[in-house]
Amino acid sequence: xxxxxxxxTVAGVGLVGGSLAGAVREAGLAGEVxxxxxxEANLRLALERGLVDRVxxxxxxxxxxxxAIVLAAPLAACPELAARxxxxxxxxxLLTDVGSVKAGVVAALxxxxxxxxxxxxxxxxAGSEEAGAGAAxxxxxxxxxCILTPTAATDRQALARVRALWEGVGARVEEMVAExxxxxxxxxxxxxxxxxxxxxxxxxxxxxGRDPLAYVGTGFRDTTRIAASPxxxxxxxxxxxxxxxxxxxxxxxxAIGQLEAAIAAxxxxxxxxxxxxxxxxxxxxxxxx
Amino acid sequence: xxxxxxxxTVAGVGLVGGSLAGAVREAGLAGEVxxxxxxEANLRLALERGLVDRVxxxxxxxxxxxxAIVLAAPLAACPELAARxxxxxxxxxLLTDVGSVKAGVVAALxxxxxxxxxxxxxxxxAGSEEAGAGAAxxxxxxxxxCILTPTAATDRQALARVRALWEGVGARVEEMVAExxxxxxxxxxxxxxxxxxxxxxxxxxxxxGRDPLAYVGTGFRDTTRIAASPxxxxxxxxxxxxxxxxxxxxxxxxAIGQLEAAIAAxxxxxxxxxxxxxxxxxxxxxxxx
Numbered sequence: 001x002x003x004x005x006x007x008x009t010v011a012g013v014g015l016v017g018g019s020l021a022g023a024v025r026e027a028g029l030a031g032e033v034x035x036x037x038x039x040e041a042n043l044r045l046a047l048e049r050g051l052v053d054r055v056x057x058x059x060x061x062x063x064x065x066x067x068a069i070v071l072a073a074p075l076a077a078c079p080e081l082a083a084r085x086x087x088x089x090x091x092x093x094l095l096t097d098v099g100s101v102k103a104g105v106v107a108a109l110x111x112x113x114x115x116x117x118x119x120x121x122x123x124x125x126a127g128s129e130e131a132g133a134g135a136a137x138x139x140x141x142x143x144x145x146c147i148l149t150p151t152a153a154t155d156r157q158a159l160a161r162v163r164a165l166w167e168g169v170g171a172r173v174e175e176m177v178a179e180x181x182x183x184x185x186x187x188x189x190x191x192x193x194x195x196x197x198x199x200x201x202x203x204x205x206x207x208x209g210r211d212p213l214a215y216v217g218t219g220f221r222d223t224t225r226i227a228a229s230p231x232x233x234x235x236x237x238x239x240x241x242x243x244x245x246x247x248x249x250x251x252x253x254x255a256i257g258q259l260e261a262a263i264a265a266x267x268x269x270x271x272x273x274x275x276x277x278x279x280x281x282x283x284x285x286x287x288x289x
Numbered sequence: 290x291x292x293x294x295x296x297x298t299v300a301g302v303g304l305v306g307g308s309l310a311g312a313v314r315e316a317g318l319a320g321e322v323x324x325x326x327x328x329e330a331n332l333r334l335a336l337e338r339g340l341v342d343r344v345x346x347x348x349x350x351x352x353x354x355x356x357a358i359v360l361a362a363p364l365a366a367c368p369e370l371a372a373r374x375x376x377x378x379x380x381x382x383l384l385t386d387v388g389s390v391k392a393g394v395v396a397a398l399x400x401x402x403x404x405x406x407x408x409x410x411x412x413x414x415a416g417s418e419e420a421g422a423g424a425a426x427x428x429x430x431x432x433x434x435c436i437l438t439p440t441a442a443t444d445r446q447a448l449a450r451v452r453a454l455w456e457g458v459g460a461r462v463e464e465m466v467a468e469x470x471x472x473x474x475x476x477x478x479x480x481x482x483x484x485x486x487x488x489x490x491x492x493x494x495x496x497x498g499r500d501p502l503a504y505v506g507t508g509f510r511d512t513t514r515i516a517a518s519p520x521x522x523x524x525x526x527x528x529x530x531x532x533x534x535x536x537x538x539x540x541x542x543x544a545i546g547q548l549e550a551a552i553a554a555x556x557x558x559x560x561x562x563x564x565x566x567x568x569x570x571x572x573x574x575x576x577x578x
Contacts (some may be wrong), residue, residue, distance in 0.1 A: 125506045145504055180499075187492050188505045192512040195484055198544040200567040203476045205540065210469075213574050215434055216477045217414045219515040223481040226508040227571040231564035235557055242552050249549065251494065255487040260538065263531050268524055276520035278489040283517050285502050285510065 004164045005067040005094075009034045011081055013046040013055070015127060016098050017072025018136030022051035023169035026138050036062035046133035060088045068094040068161070071109070075099050075236045082112035093117040094158050096165075098124055100185060101240040102149045102178035110153055118158030121149040121178060123185070124171055129228040142170035149178040186244035191252055193234055194245065196227040293453045294383075298323045298355040300370055302335040302344070304416060305387050306361025307425030311340035312458035315427050325351035335422035349377045357383040357450070360398070364388045364525045371401035382406040383447050385454075387413055389474060390530040391438045391467040399442055407447035410438040410467060413460055414478070418517040431459035438467040475533035480541055482523055483534065485516040 008030035010021040021033045035052035036059070037043050043055035056062050063069055063085045071078045078097055085095075095113045099105050099121075106121035113119050126144040128135065146166040150159050163173045176184075203212045203220075238245055262271035297319035299310045310322045324341035325348070326332050332344040345351050352358055352374045360367045367386055374384075384402045388394050388410075395410035402408050415433040417424065435455040439448050452462045465473075492501045492509075527534060551560035 125504060127506065127508070144506070147504075184499065184501060184504055188501050188509050191491070192488060192509050194545070194548055195488060196508075196512055196571075197564050197567040198541060198548060199481060199484060200571050201544040201547070201563065202480070202537070202541040204567070204570045205544070210473065212473060212477050213570065213577070215414060215436075215473055216574065217416065217433070219416070219485075220477050220481050221574065222511045222514045223485055224571055224574075225511045227567050228575055229508075229568065231561050231568045235561035235564055238548075238552055239555060239557055239560065242555075245552070246549075248491070249545070251491040252487060255490040255494070256483070256538070258490070259483055259487060259527075260535075263527055263534070266528060266531075268528055271528065272520050272524035274490065275486050275524055278486040278493070278516050279518065279520045281493045281502065281516075282485075282489050282513055285505065285513075286517055288502070 002164075003029060003031055004161055004168060005030045007032045007034060007066050009036055009062050009066040009069045010052065011036045011062065011069060011071050011085075012073035013037055013042065013051060013133050013136070014072065015131050015135045016124065016140070017070065018046050018049075018051045018133040019126075019138060019140035020070060020072065020098065020124075020169065021046065022049070022136055022138040023141060024165065025051065025053070027168050029165055029168040034062055034066065042133050046136070049133060049136065051133060051136055059084050063089045063093065065090060066093055068096065071095070071097040071099070074233055075101060075105060075240050078105060079108040079112055082109050086112060086116050089116055091116065094120065094161065096120045096122050096162050098122060100189065100237050102181045104240065106149055106151060106178055110151065118155035120154060120158050120162040121151075122162055122166065123147045123149070123181065124166065125185075125189070129226050131230045131233070139170070141166065144171050146171035146173050147181050148173060148175045149181050150175060151178065182241050183244045183247070186241055186248040187251070190238060190241055190245050191248040193226050193229065194238060194249070195252070196224045197234070200224050200227045292318060292320055293450055293457060294319045294356040296321045296323060296355045298325055298351050298358045299341065300325045300351065300358060300360050300374075301362035302326055302331065302340060302422050302425070303361065304420050304424045305413065305429070306359065307335050307338075307340045307422040308415075308427060308429035309359060309361065309387065309413075309458065310335065311338070311425055311427040312430060313454065314340065314342070316457050318454055318457040323351055323355065331422050335425070338422060338425065340422060340425055348373050352378045352382065354379060355382055357385065360384070360386040360388070363522055364390060364394060364529050367394060368397040368401055371398050375401060375405050378405055380405065383409065383450065385409045385411050385451050387411060389478065389526045391470045393529065395438055395440060395467055399440065407444035409443060409447050409451040410440075411451055411455065412436045412438070412470065412474070413455065414474075415460075418515050420519045420522070428459070430455065433460050435460035435462050436470050437462060437464045438470050439464060440467065471530050472533045472536070475530055475537040476540070479527060479530055479534050480537040482515050482518065483527060483538070484541070485513045486523070489513050489516045
């Protein structure tokens with residue numbers, strides 16, 4: 001595999017950043033991978049697990065002579081991180097990210113990074129409810145989709161390098177307008193997370209003396225697995241993508257309402273048809289692997 | 290293991306009935322297990338897989354000399370099946386079921402079976418999105434909860450035999466008033482199913498030229514897995530438990546509304562606290578296995 005970057009700095013070596021760092025090292029896509037973060041223990045773990053070549057909590061040391069910086073911190077922290085790095089990075093340093101919301105974030109990064117180097121927005125659709133360098137896996141992105149969201153300002157060569165990085169760790173790379181990405185992800189990821197958290201909240205609030213969670217089967221477990229995801233990270237994502245999420249919630253409410261109307265009318269035929277359409281779609285997804 | 294029943298007839302050898310039949314045979318809990326059903330191919334499969342000793346599509350042959358009959362057909366079909374069997378069964382035959390909704394169903398069975406023998410309502414909380422004898426597994430109930438819902442009319446000896454049956458196949462048996470069962474299950478099972486179907490319906494209805502399902506991650510897959518469950522079976526369950534489900538939906542809407550209000554107010558603290566409470570509850574469930 002050809003080296004894509006000389007020195008690559010990953011800011012935030014948690015589940016996604018740590019997995020990317022480790023996968024980049026394994027594939028030899030960078031001459032050196034530097035892990036930057038705030039938590040000493042997590043950085044040490046990333047180093048011990050061989051995800052990075054070295055670690056630092058010093059921003060200046062982190063970005064010195066970096067060819068590219070990957071922001072893998074929580075969404076809300078990224079523009080601020082970019083602002084901190086801008087005076088420390090050498091001219092031409094490529095800035096990219098892994099955030100689950102793109103439009104506003106990429107615009108903010110372009111603004112913070114103007115005059116420094118190119119910016120490329122990226123979002124690998126991969127993760128789990130776990131967090132931290134301990135949960136990182138070098139195969140996390142293999143076969144997964146990574147969406148790049150170039151803007152009118154995006155440098156084409158920088159875009160090609162970020163594409164090479166993600167393809168190098170096994171992802172299928174696709175380009176999309178940032179707003180379209182945000183609407184899509186609101187539906188396939190952010191809404192399901194909101195729903196899973198709400199399902200758990202609704203069920204545990206049920207009174208009656210019994211613990212409802214003692215009676216759940218595999219269905220409830222699967223449906224709410226992602227409600228074990230870090231609350232802070234997801235508060236951040238839901239707030240950042242509030243508009244698209246609001247629209248997705250409207251569609252979800254309409255779908256619930258349609259089922260509820262069939263139940264209220266005791267219209268078994270209509271209810272079964274609506275459920276069957278969803279069943280067919282979900283089975284198609286199962287077959288697609 | 291002591292034999293609990295001489296001849297046990299399982300009416301409906303699908304996922305739940307087939308698994309019970311096979312587990313009963315394996316544990317030697319019945320002298321003979323007879324599979325009754327409508328579909329020749331499914332009955333043949335149950336026989337080939339060794340889930341039953343013999344199969345029949347003839348109701349008279351199915352219940353002749355049966356000590357007990359387990360109704361494992363779709364909910365709506367159970368009272369009708371009981372009515373068909375009543376003139377064919379010998380006096381004293383125990384009637385039990387595996388239905389996901391209990392109050393109305395058990396009352397209907399008691400009425401249809403009056404003068405024949407004892408009735409015991411049962412519901413093993415186990416299953417999957419799959420269906421049919423091909424999906425049956427003799428370990429399906431191991432370690433799972435099975436709820437019995439005795440009424441004022443329930444014969445205590447019959448109750449003890451049904452308990453022995455479920456404990457014999459590895460379930461933890463608990464007794465509960467039928468109405469309480471229905472309210473509990475509306476929350477931990479029926480609502481999550483409705484939500485999963487609605488999530489898929491909302492997402493596939495999203496237009497825009499792209500197939501949203503091509504962009505889903507493991508989160509969406511898990512959250513909607515149970516939307517691949519048989520639509521007819523679930524239309525039946527949702528309709529039968531409509532009242533309790535309506536109440537559960539109200540609680541779910543309130544939980545969604547609380548999250549939405551925090552997002553609309555851009556109140557990151559309130560949003561994170563609400564998500565964190567759900568996260569903690571869900572993680573507790575994870576640890577409980």
